[in-house]
Amino acid sequence: MYCQLTTGRKTHVRSKIATETSAAIVDIGLDTRKNKATKTSEGRELWERPDGTLKEHGLEITCRMKAKYQRGRQSVYQYLRMTSIVNPHADITLLTQTGNSPLAESH
Structure with a gap:
C-alpha cells in the first residue's frame, strides 16, 4: 500500500509453486475509497532465472516507492x-x- 500511496503505482507479484509449470502474475493495489484490494494484469508466465533455467518455486514482490x-x-x-x-x-x-x-x- 505504501508504494501506491507514494508513487501511484501498483505492486507487481509473481508466484510459483513446484507442481505448476508457470508462475502466476498479478498487479495489486488498493481502492482507498472502498478499502478493497484491486488486481489488474492477471496472468501466467514462465519464470526463468538469469541463466535461462526455469525457476522451480518462489515469490517475487516488486514495488516502487518514494x-x-x-x-x-x-x-x-x-x-x-x-x-x-x-x-x-x-x-x-x-x-x-x-x-x-x-x-x-x-x-
Missing part, C-alpha cells in the same frame, strides 16, 4: 535488513537510485 533514504533505526534499509534476518531463506534486494544495495549475506 522514501527518505537514510541509515539508522527507522530507515527503509534497516527495515529490510531486519526482515532478511528473520527470513533467512529470502533473497531481498533494494534497488536505489544509485543501483543495487545488498542488504545482507545469505544466512
Whole structure:
C-alpha cells in the first residue's frame, strides 16, 4: 500500500509453486475509497532465472516507492535488513537510485 500511496503505482507479484509449470502474475493495489484490494494484469508466465533455467518455486514482490533514504533505526534499509534476518531463506534486494544495495549475506 505504501508504494501506491507514494508513487501511484501498483505492486507487481509473481508466484510459483513446484507442481505448476508457470508462475502466476498479478498487479495489486488498493481502492482507498472502498478499502478493497484491486488486481489488474492477471496472468501466467514462465519464470526463468538469469541463466535461462526455469525457476522451480518462489515469490517475487516488486514495488516502487518514494522514501527518505537514510541509515539508522527507522530507515527503509534497516527495515529490510531486519526482515532478511528473520527470513533467512529470502533473497531481498533494494534497488536505489544509485543501483543495487545488498542488504545482507545469505544466512
